[in-house]
Amino acid sequence: MLFSSIPFLYYFLPIVIALYFIVPFKLKNFILLISSLFFYFYGEPVYVILMLVACLSSYIHGLLIDKCRGTKWAKFWVGSSVTISLLMLGFFKYSNFFIENVNAIFKSDIALLGIALPIGISFYTFQTLSYTIDVYRGDAKVQKSFVRLATYVALFPQLIAGPIVRYTTVEEDLTERKHSFDNFGTGATRFAIGLAKKVLIADVLYEFCNAFRASDDKSVVFYWLYALAFSMHIYFDFSGYSDMAIGLGRIFGFRFLENFNYPYISKTVAEFWRRWHMSLGTWFRDYVYIPLGGNRVLKWRWLFNTLVVWLLTGFWHGAAWTFIIWGLYFALFLMLEKFLLNKFFEKIPRVFSHIYVLVAVMISFVVFNAADLAEALSDIGGMFGTLGVPLWSKETAYYLSSYGVVFIVGIIGATPLVKNAVLKLKENKKACTVIDVIEPVFVAVLLIIVTACFVNGSFSPFLYFRF
Amino acid sequence: MKVKNIVTTVVFCLLIFGFFVLCLLHKPVEMSESERRPLAQFPEISWQGVASGETIGDFDDYTVDQFPFREAFRKLYTWYRFNVVNIKETNGFAEEDGYIAKVDTELCQPSLDKVINKFSAIYEQLLKDSNGKVYLSIIPDKNYFFSKEYGHLSIDYDKLVTAMRDGLPMMEYIDIFDTLALDDYYKTDTHWSQEKIAETVNRIAAALGCADRISGDYKINTLYPFYGVYHAQSALDLPADTIYYLTNEIIDACTVFDYETNQTFPIYTLEKFESKEPYDIFLGGTKALLRIDNPNATEQKELVVFRDSFGSSLIPLLAEGYSSIYVVDIRYVDSSLLGMMGINFENADTLFLYSTLIINSNPSFKEFGQ
Numbered sequence: 057m058l059f060s061s062i063p064f065l066y067y068f069l070p071i072v073i074a075l076y077f078i079v080p081f082k083l084k085n086f087i088l089l090i091s092s093l094f095f096y097f098y099g100e101p102v103y104v105i106l107m108l109v110a111c112l113s114s115y116i117h118g119l120l121i122d123k124c125r126g127t128k129w130a131k132f133w134v135g136s137s138v139t140i141s142l143l144m145l146g147f148f149k150y151s152n153f154f155i156e157n158v159n160a161i162f163k164s165d166i167a168l169l170g171i172a173l174p175i176g177i178s179f180y181t182f183q184t185l186s187y188t189i190d191v192y193r194g195d196a197k198v199q200k201s202f203v204r205l206a207t208y209v210a211l212f213p214q215l216i217a218g219p220i221v222r223y224t225t226v227e228e229d230l231t232e233r234k235h236s237f238d239n240f241g242t243g244a245t246r247f248a249i250g251l252a253k254k255v256l257i258a259d260v261l262y263e264f265c266n267a268f269r270a271s272d273d274k275s276v277v278f279y280w281l282y283a284l285a286f287s288m289h290i291y292f293d294f295s296g297y298s299d300m301a302i303g304l305g306r307i308f309g310f311r312f313l314e315n316f317n318y319p320y321i322s323k324t325v326a327e328f329w330r331r332w333h334m335s336l337g338t339w340f341r342d343y344v345y346i347p348l349g350g351n352r353v354l355k356w357r358w359l360f361n362t363l364v365v366w367l368l369t370g371f372w373h374g375a376a377w378t379f380i381i382w383g384l385y386f387a388l389f390l391m392l393e394k395f396l397l398n399k400f401f402e403k404i405p406r407v408f409s410h411i412y413v414l415v416a417v418m419i420s421f422v423v424f425n426a427a428d429l430a431e432a433l434s435d436i437g438g439m440f441g442t443l444g445v446p447l448w449s450k451e452t453a454y455y456l457s458s459y460g461v462v463f464i465v466g467i468i469g470a471t472p473l474v475k476n477a478v479l480k481l482k483e484n485k486k487a488c489t490v491i492d493v494i495e496p497v498f499v500a501v502l503l504i505i506v507t508a509c510f511v512n513g514s515f516s517p518f519l520y521f522r523f
Numbered sequence: 524m525k526v527k528n529i530v531t532t533v534v535f536c537l538l539i540f541g542f543f544v545l546c547l548l549h550k551p552v553e554m555s556e557s558e559r560r561p562l563a564q565f566p567e568i569s570w571q572g573v574a575s576g577e578t579i580g581d582f583d584d585y586t587v588d589q590f591p592f593r594e595a596f597r598k599l600y601t602w603y604r605f606n607v608v609n610i611k612e613t614n615g616f617a618e619e620d621g622y623i624a625k626v627d628t629e630l631c632q633p634s635l636d637k638v639i640n641k642f643s644a645i646y647e648q649l650l651k652d653s654n655g656k657v658y659l660s661i662i663p664d665k666n667y668f669f670s671k672e673y674g675h676l677s678i679d680y681d682k683l684v685t686a687m688r689d690g691l692p693m694m695e696y697i698d699i700f701d702t703l704a705l706d707d708y709y710k711t712d713t714h715w716s717q718e719k720i721a722e723t724v725n726r727i728a729a730a731l732g733c734a735d736r737i738s739g740d741y742k743i744n745t746l747y748p749f750y751g752v753y754h755a756q757s758a759l760d761l762p763a764d765t766i767y768y769l770t771n772e773i774i775d776a777c778t779v780f781d782y783e784t785n786q787t788f789p790i791y792t793l794e795k796f797e798s799k800e801p802y803d804i805f806l807g808g809t810k811a812l813l814r815i816d817n818p819n820a821t822e823q824k825e826l827v828v829f830r831d832s833f834g835s836s837l838i839p840l841l842a843e844g845y846s847s848i849y850v851v852d853i854r855y856v857d858s859s860l861l862g863m864m865g866i867n868f869e870n871a872d873t874l875f876l877y878s879t880l881i882i883n884s885n886p887s888f889k890e891f892g893q
Contacts, residue, residue: 062546062586070543073536101574241528244535260608270629454676458611465608492527496534503538505603511596512614513587 057098059300060255062510065503068095076308077235085207085230088308095212096175103174106144111206113140114184118191118205122198134192138185145181148174153375176216178372180209182339187223189343196224204230213304217297219315219335226310233309243306245499250299252502255509257466258292261285264459265425273451279438281456281463283418286425288466291320294333320470323409324398325389325416336372340365362387373424378432382423389416545591552589556799557597557755562588597758605759616757617675621710623753623761624669627883628676630683634885639690641888642875645829645858646693655827655872659694660727661687662833662878665713668705683879694875697730699723709764712751713880714802717836718743718767724840731872733844736821741769741840746796746804766801768836773819773843782812782864790815790839805835811855811889812864815839820846825871829853831881838876857889 057064072091079087097104117137124130152168159166187205190196199205208230214221268274268282298315305312319331329337348361363384370383401409419436426432437443456463468474481487555562566572566581573579590596604613611617617626642659650657661684670677680700688696707719715723721739728734748763768791778787788807795803806813815838827849828838838850849866851858862868 061583062590063583066539066542066546066590067586070536070539073539098579101576101579237529237532238525240535241525241531244531248535256608260610451676454611454674458609461607461609492525495527496531499531500534500538503535505599507542507590508596508600508603511587511590511593512600 057095059297060251060259060506060510062507063098065251065507065510068098073307084308085201085203088212089203089207089210092207092210092212092215096210096215099216100175106148106174106177107180107210108206110141110144110180110184111202111209113137114187114209115199115202115205117188118198119200121188121192125194130192134188137188141181141185141188145177148177150371150375179218179220180215182220182336183209183223186220186339186343190223196227199223199227199230211305211310213301213308213310214312217294217301218333219298219301219312220339221312221335222339225313229310235309239306239309243303243308245495246303246306247300248303248499248502248506250296250301250303251506253292253296253299253469255506256502257462257469258289258296259509260459260462261289261292261466264455264462265289267451267455271451271455273449274438274443274445275449275452276438276441276445276447278449278452278455279435279445280418281452282435283422283439285459285463287320287414287418287421288463288470290421290424291316291470292466318470318472320414320417321410321472322413323401323406324393325386325413326393328413328417329386329390336369340369344368359391362390366390377429378423378426381429381432382420385420385423542591546586546589549589549591551585555588555593557594557758559752559755559799564589594758598760601758602760611675614757616753616759617669617673618757618759618761619669619673619675621761622665622669622705622708623711623751623757623759624666624675625664625713625753625880626666626670626675627664627678627880630678631883631885632686634883635683635686635690637885637888638877638882639687641853641858642691642694642829645853646691648859649862649868650873651693653868653873654870655868656731657694658697658727658730658872658874659687659691660697660699660730660874660876661882662715662876663700663703664878664880665705665708667700667879668703668708672705678879678883680879683883687882691875695730697727697874699726702726709749709751709766711754711761711764712749712802713753714751714833714836716764716767717769717805717840720837720840724837727837727874727876728841728844731826731841731844731874733824733826733841736844737841738771738773738843741771741774744768744770746793746801749796749801751802752800766796766804768804769840771843773817774839776819777815777817777839777842779806780814780816781807781810782814783810790842802832802835806838806850808835809852809855810850811852812861813850815842815845815848815850817842817846817848822846825849825867827851827866827868827871827873828876829858829873830876831878833878834876853888854886855889 057068059065068091072087075091076084076087093104093107096107114137117133117140120133121130121137124133148171151171155166155168158164187196187199187208191198199208208221208223208226211221211226264285265282268278268285271278295316302312302314313335315333315335317331317334319328322328322331345361345365348364349357350361351358353361366383366387367380368383369386370379370381373379373382397412401412419439422435422439423432426435434443438445441447478491482491551564552562553564554560563581563584565585566578568578572581601613604610605618612626615625615627617624646657663680666675666677667680669675684700702722702725703715703720708715718741724737725734725739728737744767746766746768749766750763754761754763770791774790777790779790780787790806791804792807793804795801795808800808802808806815809832823846824844825847826841826845828834828841829851830838831852831854834850838848842848849871851861
């Protein structure tokens, strides 16, 4: 089920909220679990079994690790848990990729598996992995209630497109959490803003990208505008989804960590990745990079560690060479920055380092969105004028003027300008009162306009579903 | 506890619970009058359908199609797109100065090939050995002028016309593009307005050799309000058009015979103005095969017109020049059956009169057995 849909907003959500707040506290997790399983079932009727298997596996492994703590069996059980989780992910997400490559290399004709990618498998697999590893490391207490653990894994706000919520983040909330108008009100506002980011900005920018793809009148500027549009699209799509997840979690009393922090204001690629999809970055840091030795190792080993982490980061995003290249592309920039660019950036005005990050990231997302490597190279070639297209064209002007307002809204929205302005205004008591009055109206207006978009049938699936 | 958060909670809950209740109480509507399509109904639930996801997909469609105040929300959406974020197109429509146009940018070569092949087949089968002449005229759709006037995108019309002319060299081409302008079209509809196409009629009549038999004297009649097909489809809140129709004694005396129903009716069936398709007042609307008989014809000349809906308002103005005009819409009648239906192509001239809209839209032509 999509958050940006009428079935979710006007059927599922009111029913779940009503049931959740009616039942006594001891039944609230059960209601959330049942609702979450139905939420998943609605989009993936068959794969809900897979979800339950993942829950059961991490639950049993957690108990076994805890029981065998201090013995070699603890290591065995955590290994077993990780293996089962990765096998499930590997089978459903990467089988066809490997078969295609084997066929290409050995000219064989192995049939592809006729399986669809279970929605959100990358997210919930990483959550179950973090749980059993944290229990093994002693960073988290074992969860003895299956309902609580399954509620953590299957919790519908973050189930299918993240953020990757660590068990330790919600460990206490699963047992005891506070429900209040403050939580509900701020959660609802956050949800409405996220929904608007997705529907009113991300989806419209995607229209621009589609118009670019369909155009026979491309230009160099059109290629750059496409790169900009897609970069903003993916930001508003994904951060909008994270906002919705965080907002919904808050409504039900959970506090998820932030997943984005205005990544496009970064001055280095390393900083960009500290602000972009933070839950994934910290996951790889804590469960791959640091166990490999992190940066407290010899230079060659650090290079190796960085390559491994970014290869896996790229591969996590999708089973295609474009994603692997995309991940390694960032590894290259991180190495360049560490050994060369950071010293250089210290000597030049900050605006140039901002431009550097934006260009590097836009090119990366061109690769990310390409159907294959050939298309990625062609698009990058178009940006740098190697395809023989003119600098400007009639369709470039047309689509720029048509989507200009959304571009401006997107550019401003990708910076903390509005947030800072609101915070500044709130320092004034009268302005604060006005803002407090406006906020509920703003939420209502956003929901009404978004509903109009749904009714028009313009919703589109979240991009991050495929991960 | 902040009052703001209490108010936000109440507003949020009022909206989601309010619409939830309204959705449950909403009586399903069968047809969307504005979009002219059936609306999705509550799906039949079966285990197989649920497991395959089909039932869920159908339910999604149902919730969107049957949402309370659907038309109001569609209008809000269009208003938001055009007036708040200033996007030039919404659902494929653009609006400038009250004119609504369907923006088409892609020239569909397979569609052109299909039309050329069909026309060629008709020529080979029915017209090649006749004594009459065969003409082709292409009607520019509204976006041809709209895009030029307001800087919107359009298909490559020159390429389309060239392809049609090159593909049908046996037909004499009548160019009418320069006889028309944007204000010759209804603001809210796809079609041209009959009282504005005198120059176009003269151009075609001159090519057909019947110009001297057409008086050009008409009484202009009006019908109001006319909300064209684009008005409802685009969900734009714009003023209505006025339908103009031209009459004179000869046109009034003409009769139209419908081969499908064996019924005879006048050129203008005014009662259809109250129907869902007011433009159907011209030649009764969508009809497979008609014959217009002119009892006051000065010469026993016949014309066969293969046409789309644009022809419905132009052909009556040619009626003065012929004793009979056969009006054929090959989307609804198999052209191979025309010979058997008593149409005499032997001495009749033939005109293929089609709009770019149809030529480029991959039309389906009726084939025997369908």
